């Protein structure tokens with residue numbers, strides 16, 4: 001028996017970064033909004049306060065803030081011929097759970113994707129011709145341009161207070177910034193962070209190689225900032241407990257410290273935590289969503305009716321909830337038809353670690369996004385005519401904070417234990433640091449998401465099944481990048497260095513990044529995408545699906561800046577177009 | 587020690603209770619006026635509020651509560667080879683790492699409380715990761731007697747009683763997947779090695795509150811300050827120079843044995859002189 005709950009204007013499924021944005025924008029437009037979040041209620045004070053938040057074991061190693069896989073996970077295989085098996089222990093990516101979602105424990109590197117990304121197929125064809133895109137690469141334009149999205153990038157950045165240095169102000173190149181970025185209407189809201197010593201060394205070396213390094217945009221605020229909603233945020237103290245931790249200083253913008261306080265103060269936001277959505281219900285003709293079914297904190301099934309439904313439960317569950325609710329045509333890899341689950345992509349990284357005999361770096365100090373980056377080898381910023389791949393990746397040195405539970409660098413060929421290891425660790429722990437490529441991933445017909453035939457979650461629903469492996473583009477691109485990284489290591493004058501390359505097959509075991517993308521992709525054509533450029537379902541026009549699941553491919557950047565912009569654009573479309581005239585917006 | 591005067595006021599704690607209860611869907615248990623106050627309301631501005639002091643934290647009397655005696659002997663011997671005591675200082679044995687592992691196994695890690703542990707079970711590819719029905723407790727319980735049996739049958743003594751060089755050889759064989767203990771499939775031993783290795787490192791470097799890293803020896807070895815200070819302004823002052831301080835633990839701060847600034851960040855002391863290092867709490871002032 002499902003308890004039927006009185007209809008509200010809108011339901012937001014998942015109250016993380018994007019759910020928070022939708023909740024704020026819709027309540028500000030006067031809508032009564034119910035927010036359903038599967039995890040627990042939490043806030044900066046007292047939940048993320050020192051000293052207990054500075055606990056590497058609890059937060060970094062035992063994943064205190066992440067998804068509890070005993071309740072729900074996904075299954076994984078590299079190829080269709082394999083049997084997918086459950087992701088039993090967290091590793092490669094760490095989905096969030098609880099109010100604020102993964103935004104609570106992100107690093108805060110906050111990018112705008114390149115203009116090239118949004119028109120990747122047309123621009124690649126125009127510059128290099130048909131032959132550059134292999135048949136099995138389902139490369140698509142996004143259905144909107146960078147210029148159309150620019151105001152929403154701006155809105156997300158000013159809501160957060162992002163710290164950074166503009167490189168392209170209304171078409172004018174600005175010194176010290178990223179010359180490859182798309183034009184921005186105004187500077188970043190706050191100045192860049194203060195570089196670490198490693199950042200300085202990296203900046204100097206890459207500049208002398210002729211590259212264009214800059215302080216990367218950070219959602220770890222360089223100074224106290226009050227945003228357009230009147231919300232004041234703190235300044236980062238460089239404590240070095242950032243990625244995988246909550247921020248005690250209100251200095252790492254998340255939904256908890258930006259949009260949710262506004263939604264909650266509106267009096268129109270009814271937040272329900274410990275409520276796990278299991279289904280979106282549609283009408284008999286299948287063109288309108290009527291309600292959402294969830295299991296509440298007391299284990300009771302409830303059905304909440306609403307006029308508008310926003311799906312914000314992160315890439316993986318957005319796709320799963322579409323599939324279990326039977327909305328949209330599931331993707332069929334054999335024929336390449338269908339759309340839900342299509343173009344699952346990820347991030348292909350290569351890294352370098354450098355060791356110095358005589359230099360000290362205090363690598364335990366830092367901030368999640370404190371780093372120097374360069375985009376010389378990202379997107380189509382360099383000529384690919386004679387290369388056997390497209391796109392590329394950002395290259396960066398981060399000083400995120402390297403506590404010894406998470407980071408114990410020793411030079412290559414050092415034993416892993418015993419006295420020799422101990423000696424090397426004592427010497428190099430503070431004389432070593434890393435930099436890496438955040439490589440793009442192109443979509444392939446054989447990489448996709450669907451439902452697992454065998455394994456179930458705690459609610460009896462099938463697990464999402466991921467079929468994914470590196471394609472030829474990733475292998476060739478990261479090989480190229482490894483050479484660039486090696487050149488930088490040499491220029492740095494490192495006494496020793498090691499380069500880690502992509503393994504032949506993608507493995508779900510080691511942590512790589514929580515930058516899963518695709519599955520509910522956007523586009524201008526309902527035959528090849530799940531949502532239109534306003535993130536509105538092509539099939540069910542009162543359903544909006546928001547997250548990096550909308551990306552038709554993944555760029556060489558962290559996703560959230562672009563996710564935030566897309567969320568704001570969707571909210572704008574709902575408030576300013578859909579409410580007046582409910583129906584397809586595109 | 588600077589007094590942190592601010593206490594959680596009754597109205598704040600009431601609000602927190604109402605927020606949590608209502609978020610848990612228990613709003614119907616609250617009275618009408620409580621329900622009126624129960625809309626979760628996140629603070630609109632940073633309110634830096636030092637936590638009130640706790641009153642009593644006991645000195646824990648350590649004892650192995652999961653390991654049997656032979657298991658404890660094995661683990662003590664193994665961790666003391668992985669991180670040996672030497673000229674650089676104490677090793678894993680002396681700093682309580684075996685006890686740390688015992689306590690981790692006794693809790694949610696040992697029981698794989700947050701792992702997906704439903705069948706059907708099937709060994710996958712290495713890329714598919716952990717696929718055993720055994721939680722860490724069961725792996726330790728199974729693999730330790732297997733290795734002891736192997737040592738006894740091949741060398742005449744259980745692992746703990748072997749010479750250190752024989753222990754090292756055996757651990758190297760375990761690490762290199764060269765140890766064959768019929769009828770145990772190799773993946774049990776390789777998984778056990780990985781967990782034993784990780785647990786040893788965690789115990790040696792995690793906060794001492796978990797039972798290892800006694801006297802913060804792991805932190806002292808590498809020069810890690812433990813619970814962070816606010817390094818704003820400090821980071822640049824130490825470019826290229828070691829920041830060498832007396833490390834601070836969670837217990838130091840909670841029990842008031844180390845200083846904290848008004849936001850609760852540790853105030854570090856210079857390791858050599860014991861002098862208080864200047865910190866830069868100006869980031870917490872919000873007058874605009």
Ligand SMILES: Cc1cc2nc3c(=O)[nH]c(=O)nc-3n(C[C@H](O)[C@H](O)[C@H](O)COP(=O)(O)OP(=O)(O)OC[C@H]3O[C@@H](n4cnc5c(N)ncnc54)[C@H](O)[C@@H]3O)c2cc1C
Nearest residue numbers: 014016017018038097101102103107108109277514558560
């Ligand atoms: C360690 C780490 C570091 C990161 N660093 C960066 C970075 O530096 N830069 C960057 O751009 N990105 C980073 N990310 C990614 C970033 O956190 C995400 O892109 C962002 O949070 C996505 O927002 P979202 O709203 O899609 O999902 P989330 O913020 O995760 O919110 C989704 C919410 O939905 C809830 N939910 C899921 N399923 C259900 C259900 N069935 N019913 C109810 N609720 C449900 C979840 O509990 C969660 O709270 C990082 C992520 C991690 C884990």
